[in-house]
Amino acid sequence: MAQKEHSKVIERELTMSRAMVEAIAHEMRENEEVFYMGEDVADYGGIFDSTQGLLDEFGYDRIMDVPISETAYLGAAVGAAQEGMRPIAELMFVDFFGVAMDQIYNQMAKNTYMSGGNVSVPLVLTAAVGGTYNDAAQHSQTLYGTFAHVPGLKVVVPSTAYDAKGLMHNAIRDDDPVMYMFHKRLMGIGWLPAPDGPKTPVPEEDYTIPFGSADVKREGDDVTIVTLGLHVHRALEAAESLADDGVSAEVVDLRSLVPLDTDTVVESVEKTGNLVVVDEDYRSFGVTGEIVASVAEENLGALDNVERLAIPDVPIPYSRPLENEVVPDVADIEAAVERTQ
Amino acid sequence: MSGDTDRVEVTVGEWPDDADSDEGVVVNWFTREGASVTEGESLCEVQIEKVSLDVLAPADGTLVEVVCGEDDEFARGDTLAWVSPA
Amino acid sequence: MVSVSELQEMYVDMVTARHYEERLQEEYLEGKQPAFDISAGPIPGELHLAAGHEAAAAGVCQHLRDDDAVTATHRPHHVAIAKGVDLERMTAEIFGRETGLGKGKGGHMHLFDPDVNFACSGIIAEGCPPAAGAGLAAKKRNTDSVAVAYLGEGAIDQGAFLESLNFAAVHDLPVVFVIEDNDWAISMPKDRVTDVENGAQRAGGFDMPGVRVDHDDAVAIYDAAKEAIGRARDRNGPTLIEVQVHRRMGHFMGDPESYRPEEDQEAAAERDSIARLEADLQSHGVDEETIEELRDDAHERVEDAIDFAKDQPEPDPSAAHEDMFVNPPSGVTDTEPEYDLAGGDD
Ligand SMILES: Cc1ncc(C[n+]2csc(CCOP(=O)(O)OP(=O)(O)O)c2C)c(N)n1
Ligand SMILES: [Mg+2]
Numbered sequence: 096m097a098q099k100e101h102s103k104v105i106e107r108e109l110t111m112s113r114a115m116v117e118a119i120a121h122e123m124r125e126n127e128e129v130f131y132m133g134e135d136v137a138d139y140g141g142i143f144d145s146t147q148g149l150l151d152e153f154g155y156d157r158i159m160d161v162p163i164s165e166t167a168y169l170g171a172a173v174g175a176a177q178e179g180m181r182p183i184a185e186l187m188f189v190d191f192f193g194v195a196m197d198q199i200y201n202q203m204a205k206n207t208y209m210s211g212g213n214v215s216v217p218l219v220l221t222a223a224v225g226g227t228y229n230d231a232a233q234h235s236q237t238l239y240g241t242f243a244h245v246p247g248l249k250v251v252v253p254s255t256a257y258d259a260k261g262l263m264h265n266a267i268r269d270d271d272p273v274m275y276m277f278h279k280r281l282m283g284i285g286w287l288p289a290p291d292g293p294k295t296p297v298p299e300e301d302y303t304i305p306f307g308s309a310d311v312k313r314e315g316d317d318v319t320i321v322t323l324g325l326h327v328h329r330a331l332e333a334a335e336s337l338a339d340d341g342v343s344a345e346v347v348d349l350r351s352l353v354p355l356d357t358d359t360v361v362e363s364v365e366k367t368g369n370l371v372v373v374d375e376d377y378r379s380f381g382v383t384g385e386i387v388a389s390v391a392e393e394n395l396g397a398l399d400n401v402e403r404l405a406i407p408d409v410p411i412p413y414s415r416p417l418e419n420e421v422v423p424d425v426a427d428i429e430a431a432v433e434r435t436q
Numbered sequence: 437m438s439g440d441t442d443r444v445e446v447t448v449g450e451w452p453d454d455a456d457s458d459e460g461v462v463v464n465w466f467t468r469e470g471a472s473v474t475e476g477e478s479l480c481e482v483q484i485e486k487v488s489l490d491v492l493a494p495a496d497g498t499l500v501e502v503v504c505g506e507d508d509e510f511a512r513g514d515t516l517a518w519v520s521p522a
Numbered sequence: 523m524v525s526v527s528e529l530q531e532m533y534v535d536m537v538t539a540r541h542y543e544e545r546l547q548e549e550y551l552e553g554k555q556p557a558f559d560i561s562a563g564p565i566p567g568e569l570h571l572a573a574g575h576e577a578a579a580a581g582v583c584q585h586l587r588d589d590d591a592v593t594a595t596h597r598p599h600h601v602a603i604a605k606g607v608d609l610e611r612m613t614a615e616i617f618g619r620e621t622g623l624g625k626g627k628g629g630h631m632h633l634f635d636p637d638v639n640f641a642c643s644g645i646i647a648e649g650c651p652p653a654a655g656a657g658l659a660a661k662k663r664n665t666d667s668v669a670v671a672y673l674g675e676g677a678i679d680q681g682a683f684l685e686s687l688n689f690a691a692v693h694d695l696p697v698v699f700v701i702e703d704n705d706w707a708i709s710m711p712k713d714r715v716t717d718v719e720n721g722a723q724r725a726g727g728f729d730m731p732g733v734r735v736d737h738d739d740a741v742a743i744y745d746a747a748k749e750a751i752g753r754a755r756d757r758n759g760p761t762l763i764e765v766q767v768h769r770r771m772g773h774f775m776g777d778p779e780s781y782r783p784e785e786d787q788e789a790a791a792e793r794d795s796i797a798r799l800e801a802d803l804q805s806h807g808v809d810e811e812t813i814e815e816l817r818d819d820a821h822e823r824v825e826d827a828i829d830f831a832k833d834q835p836e837p838d839p840s841a842a843h844e845d846m847f848v849n850p851p852s853g854v855t856d857t858e859p860e861y862d863l864a865g866g867d868d
Contacts, residue, residue, distance in 0.1 A: 106471040110464055110481075138781035139709035162679035162715035163646050163707060191645060194681065228560050229567035229618070231629035233644040285463040285483035286558045286776055288507070294464065412842050413629030414618030415566060420839035454784075461557040486558045487778045509556055 105296035110283025112144035114256035114297045118263035119146070119183065121301050123153055126181060129267060130157040132168050133185030133221075142187055143223045143279050143287075165195035169220065173202045173272075176218035181267060189222035189238050189276060203272045204247030216272045219263075224252075225278040225325055225375055226422055228287060232410035235418070237324065239374065240381030242274045243352040249273045249306055250352040254281060254327035257295045258350055261304030268303065278324040278375075292328040307354030311363065315345035318432050319363040321386050322373040323349040326423065330373055333428035342436055352382065360386060361393045368399040369435035373423055378405035400435035404428060443501075444494045446479055446517040452487050458512040460484040462504045473499050473519060480516065497521040524744050526806045530816060532584055532740050533803060536576035536796050538609075538820040539600035543571040543771070545824055546599075546616065550775050558776050564832070565616060567629055572600040574738070574770035577795040578702045579604035581743025581765075582670060585751040591656035591669040593649030594642035596631045597702075601672055602642070607635040613827040619834035626837040627845065647677040650686035650699065657695035657760070668696040668754040675764070676707025678721045687762065691728040696754035698747070701764040708773045709781040725762035735765040738795040741802060768793055 109117070123129045130153075131146055137160040140147035150158045161168040165186065172184035186192060192199060199220070206214050226235030243250045249271055253259035259277065266273040281293040312327055313334050320330045327348045334344035345363050349356065364370050370390060372383040383403035390398060404423040412418055448460065464481040467473055473493040480491050493499075501518040504510045546569065553563030560566065572579075575597065583604035586592065594601040602612055608623070615622030616630045623633050631644035639656070643649055653671030660667040677683055678701060690697045701721045705712055718724065725732025733750065735742050743765050750761035768790035772779050779787065803813055850856070 106467065108466050108468070110466075113466075135708045135710060137709075142708070160710050160714055163676050164679040164681070166681050167679075194645065194647075229629070231567060231632060231644070232627075233631065234568065283464055285461075285481065285488045286486065286560050288463075288557075288559055407843060409842060409846060410627075412627040413567065413615075413624075413632070414622075414626030414837055416836050416839045417618075417626055417842040420842040457556060459556045463557075483557060485556075485778075486776050487780065507557070 103298070105298050107296060107299070108294050109256045109297040110289070111253065111256045111259045111277065111293045112147060112282040112284065114260040115145060115263050115277065116147055116149060117297070118260045118301070119267070120149060120152065122264065122267040123149070123157060128180045129183065130159065130180070131183045131185070132159045132161050132172060134161060134163060134187050136160060136185060141185070143277070143282050144284050145185060145221060145223070145277065165191060166198055169195045170198035170202065172218050172220070173198060173206070173216055176216045176272070177206065177214055181217050183219040183221060183267065186220065186222040188234050189224045190233050190236050192222070192238065192241070199248075200245050204245045207271065208247060215270045217270045218272045219266045219275050220272065221275045221277065223279050224276045225280055226411050226418060227280050227325065229413055229415055229418055231413035235411040237276070237278070237375045239276065239323070239352055239376045240385070242276070243382070243385075247272065248353060250276065251306060252276050252278070252323045252350065252352065254278075254324055254348050254350070255293050255295045256297050258304060258310070258348075260297055261302050262306070262350065264301050265303040265306060276324070280325050281328075290328045290332075292331060304350070306351040307356050308350065309356035309359040310348045310350055311345060311359065312348045313344065313346040315343035315367065317343045317367055318369040318371060318435050319345050319347060319360070319367045320371045320373060320428065320432065321347045321349065321360055323352070323382075324375060326373045326375055329423070329425050330428055332425045333432065336425070337429055337432055342432060344432055355385075355389065357389045357393060361390055361397070364390050365394060365397045368397060370398060370400070371402040371404070371428070371431045371435060373428055373431075374403075374405040375422060376405060378403065378408050381405065402431040402434055404431050443518040443520050444497070445515040446491060446494060446519060447513065447515055448482060448484070448489060448491055451512050452484055452489070455485045455487065457485050460510055462506055462508050462510065462516065463488065465502065465506055467499050469499055469502055471499050472522070473497060482516075491516060493519060495519055495521040524741055526808065528584055528744070529741070529799070529803055529806060530808065532580035532744065533799050533813070534816050534820050535580040535583070535604040536740065536799060537817045538824060539576045539579060539603045540573055540796060541821045541824045542599055542603065543573040545828055547571060547771065547775060549828065554776075560776060566618075569630060569775045570597040570773065571771050571775065572597045574768035574790055575702055575704065576600050577738040577740040577743050577799070578700060578765045578767050581740045582698070582700055582747040582751075584744055585747055586670065587667070588638045589665075589667045591639040591653060591667070592672070593653045593669070594640070594672045595649060595674060595677070596642070596644045597674070598631070598633055598642035602633055602635070602640055605640045606638045607633065607640050608637070609823065609827040610830040611635075613831035614834045617831040617834070618836065619831055620837040620841070621834045625841060625845070647673050647680035647682040649673065650683045651689075653697055653699075654686045654690045654695055657690060657697040657754070658693065660696055661693070666755045668698065668751055670698045670700060670751075672700050672702060674707060675701055675703035675705070675712055675721050676710065676715065677701075678724055679716055684724070687724065687728045687730060687760070690760040691730045694757065694759040696757065697760040698750045698754055699760065699762045701762070702767045703764050704767045704769040705786070706769055706773065706782070708777075721764040722762055730760050730762055732762045733764070735763065738765060738767045738793065740795055740799045
C-alpha cells in the first residue's frame with residue numbers, strides 16, 4: 096500500500112497512460128540521453144496512448160517513429176544503451192516480439208552477464224499486453240512468463256497509475272534492461288474503457304518504486320490471491336464480493352516478476368494458508384506454476400490449498416464467448432477461492 | 437445551480453471541426469468534487485467521434501460540482517461541471 | 523489483352539469488396555456510438571478495411587486458380603473475395619460465429635480457407651515466408667501452381683519480407699510478392715520509414731524483377747500480374763510488384779486519423795479505381811445497364827452473406843478448448859511398441 100504512506104493528500108487523479116507519460120517526460124527533461132522509439136509513437140502518440148503529447152514537447156528526434164523493423168530498432172536500442180544512452184523502445188503489441196526475439200533474448204538479456212558485468216544495457220522495452228477486447232490470437236497475449244523466463248531481464252507490470260509512474264521512473268534510471276509491460280485495458284483509453292481502479296491519485300513530483308516489492312492491495316485472512324496487471328482489479332472485485340460471503344481475501348499485486356518478491360507472498364500464505372494464483376498468461380510453464388513452486392520451496396507446510404487460474408493452454412480465441420471462456424474473470428476467481436475454503 | 441452567479445461552467449472549449457456529431461462522452465475525470473483546480477489544468481477527458489480531448493479548468497478555484505460523470509453522454513455546449521473561482 | 527468477360531469478373535470482385543467493407547463498417551459501428559468502445563457491438567476487436575485497395579486484389583487474383591496459394595495481410599477481405607474464399611463462412615468468422623471459417627477462433631485477421639488455398643496473418647510481412655513455402659512445394663512436386671504473398675508498403679522494411687525475397691530468388695520459386703502501397707503505415711508516411719520511393723526497387727538487391735504500377739488501375743495491375751504469374755508458372759522465378767492503392771478509411775475502424783492531412787484523404791476518395799474500371803467497361807462496349815446489374819448482384823451477395831452470418835449461432839464456450847491439434851496429443855500412436863533393446867548383448 097505504498098501510496099498510503101504518503102502524508103501529503105494528493106487530489107489529482109491520472110489514468111495509467113498519463114502517469115506513464117508523466118514519468119517519461121520528466122526523465123526526458125532531466126536527461127538528454129533519454130529518447131523513445133517505436134511505431135506510431137510520434138504523431139499518433141502511441142496506439143495505446145503511451146507517448147501522448149510527448150512529440151509536442153520533445154520533437155521527432157527524441158520521439159522517434161521507426162520503420163516496421165523490430166529487429167533493427169530493438170537491437171539498435173540495445174546498442175545505443177550499451178553506448179550509455181537511455182533509450183525507451185516500444186513493441187506496439189507484445190505479441191510482435193517474435194520478429195525480434197533474438198535481440199531481446201540473446202542480446203538485451205545476456206550481454207551484461209556474458210561480459211562479466213562489464214557491459215550494461217540501460218534500456219526500457221515497453222510493450223502493450225493483454226486481451227478482453229476480442230483482438231484474437233496474435234494481439235491479445237500477455238506473455239509475462241516468456242520474458243520472465245529468460246535470465247537477464249527485469250520484468251515490470253503496473254496495475255495502477257501510481258505504480259505505473261513510480262515503476263517507470265525506476266525503469267528509466269535503472270542501468271539494466273527492463274521490460275515494462277502495460278495492460279491495454281488499464282491505460283484509461285477512451286475506446287477501451289478501464290475498470291474502476293487503475294486511475295489513482297498520482298503525485299506531481301517524481302518518485303521511484305523499487306522492483307521486487309509486491310504490494311498488498313487488500314488485506315485479508317482466509318486466502319491469498321496473487322496476481323498482476325488487469326487481474327489485480329478482477330481479484331479486488333472478487334475479494335469485495337467474497338467479503339459479503341464472509342471470506343476475507345488478501346490481494347497481492349506482484350508489480351514485478353523479475354525480481355520476484357517471494358517474501359511478501361510467503362508471508363501472506365503463512366497467514367491465510369490458501370493460495371490462489373491468477374494470471375492472464377498461459378497456464379503451463381508460466382507464472383502460476385512459478386509462484387506456487389516458490390511458496391512450496393519456502394514453506395510447503397503453509398499451503399493448505401492451491402488453485403491456479405490462467406489461460407488454459409490455448410491461443411486466445413476471437414469470438415466473445417470463446418475469449419470470455421479462457422480469460423479468468425471475477426466469477427472464476429471467486430469460484431477458485433471458494434474451492435480453497 | 438441556485439443562482440450563484442460567480443460559478444464558472446466547465447465546457448468543451450472548441451468542438452472539433454471535423455466532427456459531424458453534436459454528442460460526446462466523458463471518458464475520464466482527473467479531479468473530484470471539492471478539489472482545488474488551477475486555470476488551464478486538465479479536468480477531464482472527453483471523446484467526440486473517436487477523438488479524445490482534454491477539458492481544461494476555466495479558472496483557479498474549486499471544482500464544486502460534476503454534472504456529467506464518467507461514461508455520461510453530453511451535447512455540444514452542455515455544462516460538464518462547475519468551478520467556484522478562488 | 524484483357525477480355526471483356528475478365529474485365530467484368532474483376533469489376534464484380536471490386537464492387538463486392540467495396541460494398542463488403544462499407545457494410546462491415548456499418549455493422550462494426552453498431553453499438554459503438556456515441557462512445558467508441560472497441561469491445562462492443564456485433565463485431566468487436568480491431569477491424570482493418572480495404573476500401574481503396576480493390577484493384578490490387580482483382581487484378582492479381584484474376585490470374586489465379588484454386589490451387590494457387592495466397593497469403594494476405596491484416597487487411598485481407600478484398601484479397602479473400604478475389605481469391606474466391608467462401609463469403610458466407612468468412613463473414614460468419616468476422617461476426618465470431620460457430621460456422622465461420624475458423625469456428626469463431628480466428629477473427630478477421632486470421633482467415634483460412636484451404637479450399638481455395640487462402641490464409642492471412644496479423645503480423646506484418648508474415649505471409650511472405652509461407653508463400654515461399656507454397657512455391658517450394660510446387661517446385662518440389664513439379665506442379666505448375668504458384669503462390670502470391672500480399673504485403674503493405676510499411677512491411678517492406680521487415681526481415682521476413684527481405685529474407686523471403688532472397689529465399690525465393692535463390693531457389694527460383696514460383697512466387698509473386700505484391701506490395702499494396704497506400705502511402706501509410708497506420709500514422710507513418712512512407713518517407714518517414716524508408717528512403718526508397720518505390721518499393722519494387724527492393725527487388726534489385728536480390729536479382730529479381732521489380733515492377734511498379736503507379737495507378738490503382740485494375741487493367742494495369744492485371745497486365746503486370748499476368749507477366750509475373752506467367753513467369754512463375756513457367757518456372758522462371760519470382761517477381762516483386764508494387765501497386766499504388768489508396769486508403770479510403772482509417773487504418774482501423776476507430777482511427778481518428780488526426781495525423782492525416784485532409785487533402786490526402788480527399789485525394790484518396792477521388793482516385794477511385796472502381797469508377798475507372800466502369801469507364802473501361804463502357805469503352806469495351808458494356809452498357810450501363812449491364813454494369814448496374816453486375817453491381818446489384820454483387821451487393822446482394824454481400825447482403826446475403828451478412829444476413830447468413832448474423833443468423834448463425836455463437837460458438838459454445840467449451841469449443842475454446844478444442845482444435846489444438848489434429849492428431850491426439852500422443853501423436854499417431856497411443857502406445858510405444860515393445861523392443862528388447864538389450865537384445866544384441868547376450
Ligand atoms: C511485426 C509487426 N509489427 C507491427 C505491427 C502493427 N501494425 C499492424 S498494421 C501496421 C501498419 C502496416 O502498414 P502497411 O504494411 O503499409 O499496411 P496497411 O495497413 O497500410 O495496409 C502495423 C505497424 C504488426 N502487426 N506486426
Ligand atoms: Mg500501407
